[in-house]
Amino acid sequence: MSIQDILLQQLANGLILGSFYALVALGYTMVYGIIKLLNFAHGDLYMLGSFVGFVILSILSPYIGNSWAGILCSMVLSMIAVGLFGVLIQRIAYVPMLSAPRLSILITALAVSMVLYNGVMAFTDGQYLAFKTDLGFEGLEFGNVFITYTQMILVGASIILMIVLYLFVHKTLYGKAMRAIAIDQDACRLMGINVNKIIALTFFIGTSLAAAAGIMAGTYYGSIHFFMGFVIGLKAFTAAVIGGIGSIPGAMLGGLLLGLLESFGTQIPFIGTEWKDVFSFGILILLLVFKPTGILGKTEIERM
Amino acid sequence: MALLEVNNLALSFAGLHVIKELEFSVEEGSIASLIGPNGAGKTSVFNCLTGFYRPTAGTIIFNGKSIIHKKPYKITRQGMARTFQNLRLFKSMTVLENVMSGMHCRSSAGPIGAILRTGAQQKEEAEINEFCERCLDFVGLLAVKDRIASNLAYGDQRRVEWARALATQPKLLLLDEPAAGLNHVEKQQLIGLIKRIRDQLGITIFLIEHDMGLVMKVSEKITVIDYGEKIAQGNADEIQNNSKVIEAYLGKEEDEIV
Amino acid sequence: MANFSTILSEWISSQKNRMSILLTLAGIAMFLPLVSSNYGLEVMTNVWFYVMLCLGLNIVVGYAGLLDLGYAAFFAVGAYTTGILTSQFGVNFWLTIPIAVGCSACAGFIIGGPTLRLRSDYLAIVTLGFGEIVRLIARNLEITGGASGLIGIERPSIFGFQLNQIVHFYYVFLILAILACFVSYRLQHSRLGRAWQYVREDEDAAEAMGINRVAVKLYAYVIGAIFGGVAGCFFAVKMTAISPETFMFQQSVLILLGVVLGGMGKIPGVVIGAFALVLFPEVFRDLGSMRMLVFAIVMLIIMLYRPEGIWPAKKS
Incomplete structure (x- = not known):
């Protein structure tokens, strides 16, 4: 393979990885933006999304098969189901804690995450499940690089989801309310905005995007596991911070950037695949220390 | 000799000028006040003095040493202590x-x-x-x-x-609205306490206050700011009769006609 | 529940009662090996081990109020330092302890120094990332034995007497746990302990009172790291084998669970938390893989309904 082929291959890999990161990062950033909560359970909701999708797909596949039609149906259903579950978590675990010390709410979020992954572990006996799909291996050849239609469709689908989200947040009244709440919750209450409803909506959207990413990842990698949310949760958080936490375009940008950085990073001598995660966590730490506001984040001035 | 000397102090947040070219000094052993209408930038001045905000320009000399851009805890160690406008006790x-x-x-x-x-x-x-x-x-x-x-x-x-x-064994004590929320009796006690701190402990006092009665009673020197700028300085009598101060607090007469 | 805890806290707050409880407990702990089976001793040794780890993390989370999600990393640094030095360089075990203390303190300093000025949730993520980095390094390097880890770590001897039975380690870890309680108690009731509490309650006010918050947090972080490092040294020689899987994220979470369960910042609470942590899975062996789920749900319920933990709060 020539150097161009390697770069092209890594570009394709990076874009796919990056779009998963971006979708998960969006949920982090939206929830953080609106209630300043770092939702540790977010990665696990991604995991849950893929498991729910798996279950729905196995129920539906006798009727509509497990090709694109089946995947699309189970993705939509899983997004709705897991999205509602996200709202439920918010109601049960986060709403009572909003006025508690920050440490308590962080630990609560951690506990929610533990409940989710231990729950799925208990039901699956900690096994990998094969995410069986029937998508074929056709694709296009670019020089020596072969990119399947599946890969292209996955990237395309995540881009569509991101565009829809962007339009929703910037062109609708609900989106405007979300942005307003992120700035000043009390003022929004006084203006007659149903703040709790909008926060629930934010959880719903953020969680369902993570669920979508979970199913896409299941489709792409072909297997799912109860602990798959952990590393991607950490990576997506990194992506959200790279872009500037609280910023929606930032999360998209950060996700793609981290995906590309990782896939090109593995090509650098001495940073093989086994050092890939060390590389991204290293980026995270350096970034938080030196530029915690990220690329598109705003500097906040704390007032006494 | 001035214990605290502030020159050309400026502070802006994202293009908004909160403090502009502020100059004042606090004499050692005096009781001085900083007053101004709501939103004039008084607490911001305190936060600049104590290191909680980073001023954009200017110098602050405390006890002969520059304390600008120093961390709050270092400024406290050098002998400047503060109280907060809203109570900040370890509850x-x-x-x-x-x-x-x-x-x-x-x-x-x-x-x-x-x-x-x-x-x-x-x-x-x-x-x-x-x-x-x-x-x-x-x-x-x-x-x-x-x-x-x-x-x-x-x-x-x-x-x-x-x-x-x-x-903290300070040389200078900054009081951020010490009378806020106190009743009449407590305010009288407060005046006594401020004077006792200066007279018995020899600590210089610089305070921000809304209660004009209290300010006029205790302060030997008053600095008035409005929109982050100094508009007057002097003792209680001078301030009470200063037209700019009256204007800042009560508005211009022409405003009403227009 | 509330009624029970009032009675309990009133009874405990009497100095005389407290001393007699402590002495009774110490007596039971001392003479337990006379009556217990080897299995029982194994479990109790594990309890003492977690008491030390939980008390170490308690300094960071309970006293200074910093959420550390990578605490297992310090435990790993201690265990690997001892493991590598004894098995590959033939260093005497007792000499590796000060080296491990130095290494874990350095690790605490390196990671804490630049990150402790960050907001609390960022700190949690940074420590999580750091914990994973340490585990991955241990997994990828040759000197640490890669994914299979180190085996055949020699058991230490003291004055020619080799520690090789469970009862020996029982006493070693009991002493460590008592030492950890003692050090925690002394620190809590000191100038530094108060400073941690000031910073935990109101960082800005603490800073305005002349407290260097970064330095104070760094002390907590480094001292916590040393606790973990020392526990790691003894863990390595007790197990004689260590592998990166021991130091996964779940280990950090487990230690945190012990701290939160009993009550952050309270020594008896943390000790009870460590007991619950070890005994619960032993008692409920039948639950199998549901065990951790039940544990997680218990933690969630505690955070929602009794965030101060099992141990009653101090009354004013």
């Missing part, structure tokens, strides 16, 4: 423990001393205890030293903050 701790926080920067025992309970550490703890009890006695709260701070009445909580500031 779940006892009154005495709250006051002890002030002595932190005047003591030095580290982890080894704490684990081994060395002689030096025990002696230091006894000194901290004794000094803090004296501070509490000075503000009249010795009797409640073992109560949890947040269980005290509002006026008493304010005095805990004072004792805590006194425990």
